[in-house]
Amino acid sequence: MSRPVVAFTRQYFPDTAEPLAHRADLRLSPADEALDAAGIVRHVAGCSAAVATTGCPFTASVIDQLPELRLIANVGVGYNNIDVAAATRRGIMVTNTPDVLTESTADMAWALLLAAGRRIGDSERWLRDGQWNRWAIDLWLGADLHGTTLGIVGMGRIGRAIARRAKGFGMNVIYHNRRTLPAGEDEGARWVDKAELLSTADHVILVVPYSAETHHIIGAEQLAAMKRTAVLVNIGRGGLVDDVALAQALKSGQIASAGLDVFENEPRIHPDLLAAPNAVLTPHIGSATFRTRRAMCDLAVANVADWLDGKPPRTLVNKDVLPV
Template sequence: MGARPKLLITRRIFPEVLERLDANFDIVSNQADDEWSAADLLARVADRDALFVVASDRVDRALLDAAPKLRVVSTGSVGYNHIDLAACKARGIAVGNTPEVLTEATADMAWTLLMAAARRVSESERWLRDGQWKRWAFDQFLGADLFRSTLGIIGMGRIGSAVARRARGFEMTVLYSNRSRAANEAEVGAQYVERDELLARADHVVLVLPYSQATHHTIGERELSLMKPTATLVNIARGGIVDDAALARALKAGRIAAAGLDVYENEPALNPELLDAPGVVLTPHIGSATRSSRVGMAMLAADNLIAFFEGRPMPAQVPLG
């Protein structure tokens, strides 16, 4: 029996997933969840055949150059913009991701942020905890209606469709913008419009599109200026899709009313202007953070690796073109 392939796992993973991988690989794992520097990662990957990463790990040319034996990368995320696909293709390295597992949990999170931001939940809770609630008033923390309002979804893939389905319970008008018309638009009750029209008409805008250079700062100064001053913006997609500095300025100037953000440019670093912007709800990239979703993501990432070395098709392989 030959030597088992060598696997590097960059983050702590669930015991049941580690046990499954341990039966198939010679593992070096960051189970202590230590903060590895870029140099640490490069040193650890040098003799590895396989790599299990997360969305905050950069798999770039420098890392690939440091890993001459690397044959496959599996990321525990749907998005793969942190992986240099062209460089992987050039080296014959396969790439796997974890679509579908987190669809419903992430759609739930979109609604969590939308409702919290539109109804000023975080802002009013901080005010209450600070001991400022002395009496009730008619005009105290007036938020925006969701029932029978207009929802705009930018990106009508699996998660965008799940967000749209949930809007039925609020009897919302649903608009969407996408690279192409969605085949399921009638099924989810959504109407296609151009992006500028969506921004102008929607009371609430949810971003669910993948990050690329083409989608960088999809929402910037110009786009924010098109939105209603009473509007809410929610980003559960990827950092970089929103110009965070422009959003902070828009919130402070009252050009839009509220925002709910789970992802950020340069995360985990945060634009400090967002911290004191009014009407903003901030969460630390927890869109898929239910146990069933996160275990499912890690297990699918593991299954991709196991299938590759068993010579089977990976359950979720990223096309490299």
């Protein structure tokens, strides 16, 4: 019998695919560029499994053109690039890489919150431009974090890791989630509805996955409900925030500042956000440490190896595909 073929839709670490080489034929990506839908169909045609990233759109149309496909292993905790319902109808397993990026992404949320709150980005640019020639009592005044109220929208693994860090800053933590967490799992945070969170929190961090239900959960109306001194951080997904409305809120002073690692239509960034001096912008690097990105790739490959061995993948998203 012919061996299964595993496609890698992006270039990863040089030895990422090695654990699969003795049990499958490998189809590696020729270039480290995100494939569009047509490119995915061409590259993955005839393959049994694909290792993908969040930039690779496995839409229903793409999936329908890949009849041999049985597994999509996504390198990332999010998988909104995959039509999971379409994959499930076809009996295709979908996996992600949770847990291994939790702490690094939580660190990044704090990096953005500190940088945006304390005006690190615009004050550094000002210094580099040679404008610092004296000290002044009102020089680059920013926002305190210690002793303030932090609002977390999305209290999953990463949200709870962020809340744990807030204890070191002596912050009061409130959160909004689809469900209230049991005592002992909430890191001492208090559940509130979204309206109360937006109006009460001094700083707001978004950590929810993107879906049709969470599209633009922060728009002009929600930004207007926040404190004018508030900092907004988004490390969830682009599309959670209406970037046009946010750019206007930053320009008008409706909120003080923002720290963004994800954007609508990334890698294209709305020019009004690029022009906003009170926005700290990073290129989707929430999990970008060597150890974490390596662990994400290794987990994706381990999911493929589980499937090749006839076992359920360890981080299977759509368990409905398993035999009853």
